Amino acid sequence: xxxxxxxxxxxLGLSLRVAVVGVLCSLPFGLAAAWxxxxxxxxxxxxxxGIIHLPLVVPPVVVGYLLLVALGRRGPIGGWLYDSFGVxxxxxxxxxxxxxxxxxxxxxxxxxxxxxxxxxxxLEAAARTLGAGRARVFATITLPLMAPxxxxxxxxxxxxxxxxxGATITFVSNIPGxxxxxxxxxxxxxxxxxxxxxxxxxxxxxVMLALAAIIASEWIARRMARRLEGGT
Amino acid sequence: MIQVDVRRKMGDFTxxxxxxxxxxxxxxxxxxxxxxxxxxxxxxAGLDRPDEGRIVVDGVVLFDSDAGxxxxxxxxxxxxxxxxxxxxxxxxxxRNLAYGMKGKDGAADFDRIVALLDIGALxxxxxRALSGGEKQRxxxxxxxxASPRLVLMDEPLAALDMGLKAEILxxxxxxxxxxxxxxxxxxHAMEEIVRLADTLVIMSDGKVAxxxxxxxxxxxxxxxxxxxxxxxxxxxxxxxxxxxxNRAVTSLSFxxxxxxxxxxxxxxxxxxxxxxxxxxxxxxxxAPTDISILNIFPGRVxxxxxxxxxxxxxxxxVGAKIWARVTRLAVTRLxxxxxxxxxxxxxxxxxxxxxxxxxxxxx
Numbered sequence: 354x355x356x357x358x359x360x361x362x363x364x365l366g367l368s369l370r371v372a373v374v375g376v377l378c379s380l381p382f383g384l385a386a387a388w389x390x391x392x393x394x395x396x397x398x399x400x401x402x403g404i405i406h407l408p409l410v411v412p413p414v415v416v417g418y419l420l421l422v423a424l425g426r427r428g429p430i431g432g433w434l435y436d437s438f439g440v441x442x443x444x445x446x447x448x449x450x451x452x453x454x455x456x457x458x459x460x461x462x463x464x465x466x467x468x469x470x471x472x473x474x475x476l477e478a479a480a481r482t483l484g485a486g487r488a489r490v491f492a493t494i495t496l497p498l499m500a501p502x503x504x505x506x507x508x509x510x511x512x513x514x515x516x517x518x519g520a521t522i523t524f525v526s527n528i529p530g531x532x533x534x535x536x537x538x539x540x541x542x543x544x545x546x547x548x549x550x551x552x553x554x555x556x557x558x559x560v561m562l563a564l565a566a567i568i569a570s571e572w573i574a575r576r577m578a579r580r581l582e583g584g585t
Numbered sequence: 586m587i588q589v590d591v592r593r594k595m596g597d598f599t600x601x602x603x604x605x606x607x608x609x610x611x612x613x614x615x616x617x618x619x620x621x622x623x624x625x626x627x628x629x630a631g632l633d634r635p636d637e638g639r640i641v642v643d644g645v646v647l648f649d650s651d652a653g654x655x656x657x658x659x660x661x662x663x664x665x666x667x668x669x670x671x672x673x674x675x676x677x678x679x680r681n682l683a684y685g686m687k688g689k690d691g692a693a694d695f696d697r698i699v700a701l702l703d704i705g706a707l708x709x710x711x712x713r714a715l716s717g718g719e720k721q722r723x724x725x726x727x728x729x730x731a732s733p734r735l736v737l738m739d740e741p742l743a744a745l746d747m748g749l750k751a752e753i754l755x756x757x758x759x760x761x762x763x764x765x766x767x768x769x770x771x772x773h774a775m776e777e778i779v780r781l782a783d784t785l786v787i788m789s790d791g792k793v794a795x796x797x798x799x800x801x802x803x804x805x806x807x808x809x810x811x812x813x814x815x816x817x818x819x820x821x822x823x824x825x826x827x828x829x830x831n832r833a834v835t836s837l838s839f840x841x842x843x844x845x846x847x848x849x850x851x852x853x854x855x856x857x858x859x860x861x862x863x864x865x866x867x868x869x870x871x872a873p874t875d876i877s878i879l880n881i882f883p884g885r886v887x888x889x890x891x892x893x894x895x896x897x898x899x900x901x902x903v904g905a906k907i908w909a910r911v912t913r914l915a916v917t918r919l920x921x922x923x924x925x926x927x928x929x930x931x932x933x934x935x936x937x938x939x940x941x942x943x944x945x946x947x948x
Contacts, residue, residue, distance in 0.1 A: 475671055478632050481658040482665040483685030483731045493684075497675045580675065 357558075360551070363530055364538040365558060371446055371534055372514035375454035376461070376507055383458060383506060387465035408520075409459045417523025420452055424524075448525040449532045453514035461510040468502020469495070501577050508570040512563060535559050587612065587735065587769065591628055591638030591648075600624050600791040606784045608643070611761055611768045613778040613799070616788035616811070622771045625788070626737045629769070630665050631658035643734050664728030664736040668743050670720040672712035678723050679708040685731025694730060701763065702726045702756055718749040722756060729766070736760070739771045750777075757781060758944070775812060779803070779820055779860055779942040787811050799943070800858065804906040806890050806898060817898065818862035819908040820942065825855050834879075834933065840904030845879040846936040851944070858942035863898060863910035865935035869928045870919055880931040882907065886923050889916065901929045 357365070386405055390398070408416050424431040424442045434440045442448045472495055480490045496503075518536040525532040527541055539555040542548035590603040600621040606612040614622045627633040629640060629647070637650040642663070647656050664685075672681050682695065682704075699705050702722045712720060721741055728736055738757075742750045758781065760766055772778055778785060778799065785802045787794045789811050795802055800820040802808055809817065823837035823844065833848045837859070851857065872881050884903030891897060897916045899909045907929045921927070 475667070475669075476673060478658070479665065479667060479671040480673070480684065482630050482632070482661075482663065483727065484659045484662070484687065485684070486657070486659050494673060 358551070358554075360538065361555065361558060364533055364535045364555065365562070367446060367449075367530070367532075368515055368534040368536075368562075371449045371453050371517075372511050374447075375450040375452075375514045376457065376510045378450070379454040379458055379461065379510070380503075380507065383461040383465055383510070384503070386458075386462045387469050387506075390462070391466045391469040405462055406459045408456050413456060413517070413519025414523050416455060417452060417520035420448070420455065420520065420524040424448065424451070444525050444528060444532065446525075446531055449517075449521050449534060452520040452524045453517040454510075456517050456520050457510035457513040460513055461506040464506035464509055465499065465502050468499040468505070471502075472498045501574055504570060504574055504577065508566065511566060515559075515562065515566075535562075586641075586643055587629075587767075588639070588641040589625075589629070591625075591635035591640060593624065593628060593633070593635045595624065598624075598791055600628075602788065602791070602793045604786050604793050604796045606769075606786065606796070609765065609767055610783035611757075611770050611781050612784040612786060613782035614769060614771045614786050614788060615773065615775065615778055616794075617773060620788040621791040622773075622788055623739055624791075626665075626739055626769060626771055630663050630737055631656060631661050632665075645734070662732070662734050664731055664733035666721070666724050666728050666736065666738040666741045668740045670712070670724040672715075672720055672723060672727070674712055676711075677708070678704065678710050678712065678715070681712065681723060682708075682727050682730055684727060687732065694732070698726050698729050701759055716749075717745050718752050721745065721753055725756065725760070729760070729764070733766070736766055736768045737771075738768060740773070741770075742772075742774070742777060754780060762944075779858060781943060783943070800905075804900065804908060806888055806900060809890075809898070817908060817910065818860050818865075819906055820858055820860050821905050821907075822856060822858050825849075825851050825853050825857070827853055842882055842904055844882075844931065844936075845933045847934055849938075849941065851941075855944060857944040859936060860940045860942055861907060861931055862935065862940070863908040865931060866901075866907055866909035867930040868899065868901070868909050868911060868915070868919065868921070869930055870926075872928050873930070876930075877932075878930045879933040882929045882931070884927060884929055886921055886925050886927050888923060889921060901927055903929055907931070 390402055421443060422428050426432060426435050426441060426443060431442050434442065442451065477490050477494050480494045485493065516536060518540065521532065521534065522537055527533050527537050533541070535555060535558065539552055539559070542552040542555065586608040587606045591600070593600045598621070602621065602625050614625065616622050624633065628635050631647065634655060635648060635650065638648065640648040646652070646654050647661050648654060673684065686695065702725060704719070704722050704726055707715060707719055707723065715723065725741070742753055745753065754777065761768060761781065770781060782799050784796070785799045786796050787802060787808060794811055795808055800822055803812065803820040821839050823839040826836040826838045826843060828835050828848060830848065834845045835849045837844045837846060872883065882903035884901040884907070886899060887902045887906065888900040889897055895913055897911055897913055899911060899921060901907045901909060909929060
């Protein structure tokens, strides 16, 4: 990859790693949250709904700050993690992944919840009369039928995670090779004299990455739809 | 053997149903829409839960509020054929059929059921590519392959047009006769019930209004308002006595009487159910001679009832009960009163193909 500079390769690789890890790790929680919101009634449901949606409406800097307070080495969770396991979250790429996951979470949950609500519960009832327990019904009926929604949620979350800036820079700062993702590198370059050309290159890379993700997801969505609707 | 005694309140509607039905054969749940038929079989299947009561199928307690028993649907082993099929859209027909199969010994069953329902050519298609009738056949096969103790069918033909209904009915008859699997069949179409069912449960307003053999309930005038929309008539169980091919008639025997009908290709000795429409039956005080009507049954007037439209229903006991629909003028002219002797006249050609119902294999 001669046509990318070492800095670009580093930022691109880091961005992809942060976004992929962040999205994959939050996927099970996203599913669980979507299921709770779509299928369960419990006291405090609207509060839970509100908290999940908070990152959409609160300034990202606030989210980053809260993460730093909770997960920093002296924070209640971060301190415990460090004392018990020697794990540091703040100012590492793991922290960047967490920041990206938290910011992308509401988008993921919304898409999954919508698709779960559109799954025909009568099909699930039919599966149970055929001898399938709840877990098998979920794995063989519910999950495949909501697959397009899961995909949509993952794609949205991935795009949001790639673009994450405010919470990331507040929580994990701008450390080359550790937390300097594409948007952060781009921002840093615009603050540097003579950085315009390099910044423009990063902008083009960002756009191409986003385009590639959209095209790939469209392609998968078409294949899924064909399978669900029963073509070949 | 099904024993049901359940209560379930749903808003303003209360379902309070109790009935026992004998083992084997088809038990029909009949009633107008809103009578609680579907609600009742959802309780049987475990898809909804009674407020209190008891459900026992073949000696297995599925629900008992006093004993705290409530088997989940997947443990009840009741096949359910839904009105709309409910095939899984993301699976091929083959995978739909195999969904409820257990173990390896299912393979022989699979081939047998696929053959029985003529769905071998559809196996690799997806549900979307099936016609309404094909979907219902696959849905029936899927329910059967889960090896149920009992199959519940919720108006499986209601969504189909007349031609498709006629296409599916023989398959349901085959299940009953060849697999000997007990079926609870929900319907508001009396012609399907007369053709298929052994036991009839009439529901009205969330309650069981009557339970009994189909022919017995069909000849009860007091149930007329409930069996209503169906063209009234008696249902008789008859045995094929013989055929006279030269004169193109078949003779059927019932209650010591012989009835002649147009030739029908049914083996001698076979038992079947026929329907004699009330408006095809005439009454005469003396046995007429020099008349084209072939069936003249002496009997006694049992019951006369006024209908809203001024016509009268007369039930005549000729060994079995025959139902005649006549005008009030005719009743007055003949001075009909319960207990008097009478002759019931039935034209042979009034018994057409649509009048033949449930066939019962000779034992």
